[in-house]
Amino acid sequence: MDTLEKSMYIITLFDVYQGLLTDKQRVYMTDYYYDDLSLQEIAENHQVSRNAVYDQINKTVHKLETYESVLKLCEKQVKQKQIFEKLDKMELPKEVRKLIEALKKVE
Numbered sequence: 001m002d003t004l005e006k007s008m009y010i011i012t013l014f015d016v017y018q019g020l021l022t023d024k025q026r027v028y029m030t031d032y033y034y035d036d037l038s039l040q041e042i043a044e045n046h047q048v049s050r051n052a053v054y055d056q057i058n059k060t061v062h063k064l065e066t067y068e069s070v071l072k073l074c075e076k077q078v079k080q081k082q083i084f085e086k087l088d089k090m091e092l093p094k095e096v097r098k099l100i101e102a103l104k105k106v107e
Helices: 003-020 023-034 039-046 050-071 073-088 094-105
Strands: none
Touching: 003 023, 003 050, 003 073, 023 039, 023 050, 039 050, 050 073, 073 094
């Protein structure tokens, strides 16, 4: 997995599991992965060392990967999306289409 793929994977995990993180973890991850701030910039903004930011981000990434290994919510979302894409290409009765659309809205 190259750097871009890894970043996209971490962002996907973060989107799914951010509610399980602390405020500080969410802020550092958002600063780093969404706002594209450097470790030094994040450290200066939060008045901590660059190493503290580095450690916190690495621990958070590990935590996200652990959540996924246990809960597999991202994996399930990908599989659901693939199934819905296949269903969208099929000729189906109107009632079945309505049920599929209702399922897509369930989180």
